[in-house]
Amino acid sequence: VADERLARAAWSRLVEPGDPVAGPVLDHLGVRGLLQLVLSAEPVPEGLVTSPRARALVSSGLERWRVRVATVDPERDVRTTERLGGRLLVPGDAEWPAGLDDLGHAAPACLWVRGSADLARAGARSLALVGARASTPYGDRTAAELAAGVADRGISVVSGGAYGIDAAAHEGALAAGGTTVAVLACGVDRVYPSGNEGLMTRVGEAGAVVTEVAPGSAPTRHRFLQRNRLIAALAGATVVVEAAWRSGALSTASHAAGLLRPVGAVPGPVTSAASAGCHRLLREAAATCITDAAEAAELVEPVGTALPGPRGVPEADHDGLPPHDLRVLDALPVRTARSTLSLAQVAGLPELQVLAALGRLSLLGLAESPGGGTWRRARRAGAAGRGA
Amino acid sequence: VADERLARAAWSRLVEPGDPVAGPVLDHLGVRGLLQLVLSAEPVPEGLVTSPRARALVSSGLERWRVRVATVDPERDVRTTERLGGRLLVPGDAEWPAGLDDLGHAAPACLWVRGSADLARAGARSLALVGARASTPYGDRTAAELAAGVADRGISVVSGGAYGIDAAAHEGALAAGGTTVAVLACGVDRVYPSGNEGLMTRVGEAGAVVTEVAPGSAPTRHRFLQRNRLIAALAGATVVVEAAWRSGALSTASHAAGLLRPVGAVPGPVTSAASAGCHRLLREAAATCITDAAEAAELVEPVGTALPGPRGVPEADHDGLPPHDLRVLDALPVRTARSTLSLAQVAGLPELQVLAALGRLSLLGLAESPGGGTWRRARRAGAAGRGA
Numbered sequence: 001v002a003d004e005r006l007a008r009a010a011w012s013r014l015v016e017p018g019d020p021v022a023g024p025v026l027d028h029l030g031v032r033g034l035l036q037l038v039l040s041a042e043p044v045p046e047g048l049v050t051s052p053r054a055r056a057l058v059s060s061g062l063e064r065w066r067v068r069v070a071t072v073d074p075e076r077d078v079r080t081t082e083r084l085g086g087r088l089l090v091p092g093d094a095e096w097p098a099g100l101d102d103l104g105h106a107a108p109a110c111l112w113v114r115g116s117a118d119l120a121r122a123g124a125r126s127l128a129l130v131g132a133r134a135s136t137p138y139g140d141r142t143a144a145e146l147a148a149g150v151a152d153r154g155i156s157v158v159s160g161g162a163y164g165i166d167a168a169a170h171e172g173a174l175a176a177g178g179t180t181v182a183v184l185a186c187g188v189d190r191v192y193p194s195g196n197e198g199l200m201t202r203v204g205e206a207g208a209v210v211t212e213v214a215p216g217s218a219p220t221r222h223r224f225l226q227r228n229r230l231i232a233a234l235a236g237a238t239v240v241v242e243a244a245w246r247s248g249a250l251s252t253a254s255h256a257a258g259l260l261r262p263v264g265a266v267p268g269p270v271t272s273a274a275s276a277g278c279h280r281l282l283r284e285a286a287a288t289c290i291t292d293a294a295e296a297a298e299l300v301e302p303v304g305t306a307l308p309g310p311r312g313v314p315e316a317d318h319d320g321l322p323p324h325d326l327r328v329l330d331a332l333p334v335r336t337a338r339s340t341l342s343l344a345q346v347a348g349l350p351e352l353q354v355l356a357a358l359g360r361l362s363l364l365g366l367a368e369s370p371g372g373g374t375w376r377r378a379r380r381a382g383a384a385g386r387g388a
Numbered sequence: 389v390a391d392e393r394l395a396r397a398a399w400s401r402l403v404e405p406g407d408p409v410a411g412p413v414l415d416h417l418g419v420r421g422l423l424q425l426v427l428s429a430e431p432v433p434e435g436l437v438t439s440p441r442a443r444a445l446v447s448s449g450l451e452r453w454r455v456r457v458a459t460v461d462p463e464r465d466v467r468t469t470e471r472l473g474g475r476l477l478v479p480g481d482a483e484w485p486a487g488l489d490d491l492g493h494a495a496p497a498c499l500w501v502r503g504s505a506d507l508a509r510a511g512a513r514s515l516a517l518v519g520a521r522a523s524t525p526y527g528d529r530t531a532a533e534l535a536a537g538v539a540d541r542g543i544s545v546v547s548g549g550a551y552g553i554d555a556a557a558h559e560g561a562l563a564a565g566g567t568t569v570a571v572l573a574c575g576v577d578r579v580y581p582s583g584n585e586g587l588m589t590r591v592g593e594a595g596a597v598v599t600e601v602a603p604g605s606a607p608t609r610h611r612f613l614q615r616n617r618l619i620a621a622l623a624g625a626t627v628v629v630e631a632a633w634r635s636g637a638l639s640t641a642s643h644a645a646g647l648l649r650p651v652g653a654v655p656g657p658v659t660s661a662a663s664a665g666c667h668r669l670l671r672e673a674a675a676t677c678i679t680d681a682a683e684a685a686e687l688v689e690p691v692g693t694a695l696p697g698p699r700g701v702p703e704a705d706h707d708g709l710p711p712h713d714l715r716v717l718d719a720l721p722v723r724t725a726r727s728t729l730s731l732a733q734v735a736g737l738p739e740l741q742v743l744a745a746l747g748r749l750s751l752l753g754l755a756e757s758p759g760g761g762t763w764r765r766a767r768r769a770g771a772a773g774r775g776a
Contacts, residue, residue: 014736015736016715016736060738060741063738063741064736064737064738064741065736066738067732067733067736067737067738067739068733068736070733071733138657138659141659142658142659218734220715220718220719221706221714221717221718222711222714222715222718246707266658267655267656267657267658267663267666267667267670267677268655268656268657268658269526269655269656269657270530270654270655270656270678270679270680271526271529271530275655276679278655279655279677279679282655282670282677283676283677283679283683288671289655289667289670289671289677290658291658291664291667291671292658295671318609323610326609326610327404327608327610329609330608330609330610331608344455345455345456345458345459346606347404348402348403348404348452348453348455348456349452349455350448350451350452350454350455351455353448353451353452
């Protein structure tokens with residue numbers, strides 16, 4: 001196969017995603033050289049590797065890769081994809097997402113893509129929202145709200161197209177008119193799970209459906225696990241919304257952490273098994289606690305995104321008072337009134353300081369004097385609760 | 389006042405908790421010397437301080453502390469306390485809790501205590517469980533379960549005797565037959581809030597009710613905030629169960645962190661305002677995420693307390709399989725059967741490796757051969773879900 005693009009397409013059928021030997025050999029021989037070697041039935045060439053162990057590894061790789069040689073037909077795979085309105089992407093294409101290069105030897109040889117979105121652009125400001133298929137209504141709602149909220153900020157949402165949290169994340173981004181990318185474990189011409197067919201069609205229209213395996217490939221557990229590394233590498237950060245104690249979403253988080261990308265986890269009730277994996281990430285992996293879209297967006301763009309502070313919590317009337325003024329305020333009766341001497345004793349402060357504090361408190365509308373040198377709480381302060 | 393104990397009792401009426409000047413001066417003059425100075429109406433003695441600023445601070449302290457001199461009667465306060473079955477504790481007493489010494493200058497001069505528990509012993513293995521008065525049923529239940537769980541491990545539960553999370557924590561510890569300590573912001577002879585009178589009686593019977601302010605003192609906001617430092621110092625670690633974005637419980641956590649004690653926070657739904665403060669601790673203060681009593685207990689005793697791992701999550705049939713075996717398992721059909729050559733192509737592995745994997749999988753009861761050199765998934769594996 002003389003064409004580099006077709007060689008990569010062919011290679012994506014021969015090799016399983018994440019093959020630990022394939023990456024280094026591909027880098028060494030180039031994809032055309034590697035493909036020629038695999039198709040040739042020659043042994044490992046002299047000089048490619050020196051140690052017997054490395055030779056044995058490459059030799060076993062050749063055995064594996066040659067098993068599927070009879071099924072290789074890259075022109076057919078490209079035709080199949082183009083018939084669906086899709087395209088083949090290889091490294092060096094303008095649309096190739098830069099984030100994948102961080103995978104090094106584990107980077108995919110090519111991507112099979114359907115959809116209107118430019119992948120390079122979508123990946124530039126992107127957040128992975130992933131989680132359990134067996135999600136709860138709480139998780140679905142939270143995923144959809146996070147997705148819509150970050151989409152509103154121009155951040156694209158990457159997920160895995162599965163039931164549960166993945167579907168809610170795609171839906172949330174679509175509802176906000178945003179861009180969303182589904183990374184599949186099967187061929188771009190297949191729909192898995194079948195119940196998400198309509199959703200995947202809409203994701204393709206407004207975003208992109210992406211996979212590294214050749215058309216027709218079935219989704220296997222191995223491919224699901226490897227697919228997770230692509231989600232983590234495509235997105236600038238990964239947030240797990242709900243995940244059981246054991247969950248594939250945790251492997252996505254682990255890949256993201258390995259790529260030094262920020263990892264967030266959404267907390268939930270400690271009584272919910274669907275949140276146990278998120279709490280595990282918070283406890284064991286120092287994931288950032290994510291409670292709203294602003295916090296999720298901050299993972300992707302930590303600079304220049306000011307988080308709102310107290311989020312609409314009204315100030316209490318005593319917030320920010322100096323300690324002595326607080327003590328005088330505490331000493332003021334609500335219904336009756338007290339002399340400044342009595343206030344001084346109750347507050348444990350000299351009378352002059354009490355008078356100064358009363359001046360400040362009355363300016364703030366917190367203290368008032370009914371006359372006779374006595375003071376009480378002003379009406380609007382009277383309703384405030386007590387204690388801590 | 390010649391007696392050191394009575395001098396400390398007297399001092400606890402004159403000074404407000406946490407007075408920033410009182411601690412250093414008390415350390416310098418001793419409590420009897422300080423009390424003598426305050427009762428004398430003399431100015432700041434020559435030689436006590438050198439800088440004008442320090443002199444001004446002490447001078448203003450003397451003004452404050454002298455305001456309540458007329459109300460001092462330590463014998464009466466001790467009698468009042470003893471009539472309730474209580475006692476006065478001072479540093480150096482065998483029952484004085486060692487944790488308070490970490491407060492340095494901010495340590496209380498004495499403690500007024502009611503209850504059967506030995507405070508030194510209760511403090512030695514103790515956890516503070518604190519949180520919102522405006523708690524939710526979720527928070528109450530979680531607080532009670534955490535309290536009962538750590539009490540079962542012989543850890544005493546420290547809290548503030550308030551409504552909501554505090555009350556649930558005390559109740560949980562009592563229900564488990566454990567020791568619990570309520571730290572009050574008012575005199576040991578007062579009940580605040582009044583609705584917790586029955587609970588405080590039971591806390592006193594099985595544990596202890598503690599305060600640093602003299603009998604008769606009212607609970608003020610200032611005293612609530614200062615009380616929180618005692619909770620943090622008495623306990624080996626502090627866990628916040630529920631707290632609003634602004635909450636006194638966060639001040640307890642902040643005191644604990646300042647004392648280099650571990651701080652935990654219980655997560656909750658991101659939609660619950662009662663958990664916002666906990667999530668804030670997880671995000672901003674690097675609090676440890678706490679989801680059950682074992683994790684809470686671990687904060688107090690990190691050494692030798694093995695956490696259970698996956699907590700009863702059943703192993704999936706493919707857990708721990710080497711990658712090649714997983715690929716062969718994925719390739720095995722459930723209803724029909726496949727030849728080893730076909731399996732090799734689907735799995736992308738040489739036939740010899742497929743045979744070896746089939747051997748291992750059949751030993752594990754995951755693969756079976758209906759004959760003719762073909763293989764399929766064994767029955768019990770057939771039910772397992774697919775994907776990640």
